[in-house]
Amino acid sequence: MEKIRIAVQKSGRLSEDSLSLLRECGIKFSNGMRKLKSEAANFPIEFLFLRDDDIPGYVEDGVADIGIVGENVAVEKGREVTIAKRLGFSKCRLSLAVAKNAQYNSLEDLEGGNIATSYPVILGQYLKEKGVKATIHEISGSVEIAPSIGLAEAICDIVSSGSTLFMNGLKEVETIFRSEAVLIKGTALSAEKLEILDRLLFRIDAVQRGKNNKYILLNAPEDQLQEIIRILPGMRSPTVLPLAEKGWNSVHSVIQEEEFWEVIDQLKAAGAEGILVVPIEKMIL
Numbered sequence: 001m002e003k004i005r006i007a008v009q010k011s012g013r014l015s016e017d018s019l020s021l022l023r024e025c026g027i028k029f030s031n032g033m034r035k036l037k038s039e040a041a042n043f044p045i046e047f048l049f050l051r052d053d054d055i056p057g058y059v060e061d062g063v064a065d066i067g068i069v070g071e072n073v074a075v076e077k078g079r080e081v082t083i084a085k086r087l088g089f090s091k092c093r094l095s096l097a098v099a100k101n102a103q104y105n106s107l108e109d110l111e112g113g114n115i116a117t118s119y120p121v122i123l124g125q126y127l128k129e130k131g132v133k134a135t136i137h138e139i140s141g142s143v144e145i146a147p148s149i150g151l152a153e154a155i156c157d158i159v160s161s162g163s164t165l166f167m168n169g170l171k172e173v174e175t176i177f178r179s180e181a182v183l184i185k186g187t188a189l190s191a192e193k194l195e196i197l198d199r200l201l202f203r204i205d206a207v208q209r210g211k212n213n214k215y216i217l218l219n220a221p222e223d224q225l226q227e228i229i230r231i232l233p234g235m236r237s238p239t240v241l242p243l244a245e246k247g248w249n250s251v252h253s254v255i256q257e258e259e260f261w262e263v264i265d266q267l268k269a270a271g272a273e274g275i276l277v278v279p280i281e282k283m284i285l
């Protein structure tokens, strides 16, 4: 039987979350730190552990069928691959930064200047869109020291919290790209591999939906029942079960993580009591 081959970062910021996502999809495998390849015991998938920069190229060439990389890398490498799924972890942004004490009012201040980056493609597209001309110096690491050694007045680099910039005497002035981990796929997968990919995507959906939703249980007084049901969105409609005590019902439903606190406040105001909120492991519509 055919297997799909997935390329995952060997060791870095994407590795742990990539592997836990696949484990949450019920896929069992071992990944000895020094291994280059591994195979799953219970799903037709095998793993290649690689440097993230190499993953888009390997997927384009068909050495791997799919891969997990930061969207920044997927776009920067400009390979013939498509994004099959956004994965929601390893969120970061590519930003422009200048020396903390530099005068900066707008992007035009960089006109005719020098910018150091490991992302010449994404930066080049951005500058072109904005109609600003600057010289891009491509360097592969430690971009944040470029201003202090006089290589460039500005840098374009990945930021998550901003503390690295701060430690290097820089300030963030523009965000040019927002990134998260993505599942990429090649353009020439066989029908059988596409079918395996569909099964994998189905599982990823169920895991992601589970993470984005909570199971909620609460007690509702009879006279407030309709109002409480109105507040709860739910998958279809909430389950209502009578309590042993007359005049009260237990109401069960599912709510989205992001509307959680707002809904809880409304439920309390409507007279709900004993509210329990429970994580959902997987959710299939």
Ligand code: ATP
Residues within 6 Å of the ligand: 009, 010, 011, 012, 013, 014, 050, 051, 052, 053, 069, 070, 071, 072, 073, 090, 091, 092, 158, 159, 160, 161, 179, 180, 181
């Ligand atoms: P490799 O050795 O595989 O080439 P690397 O050093 O290039 O690794 P990492 O630092 O592990 O790469 O980052 C991998 C990806 O994780 C980045 O391309 C980006 O999408 C994302 N990322 C980078 N920095 C952060 C951060 N501070 N917070 C969250 N995500 C980040």
Ligand code: ZN
Residues within 6 Å of the ligand: 051, 052, 053
């Ligand atoms: Zn890398």
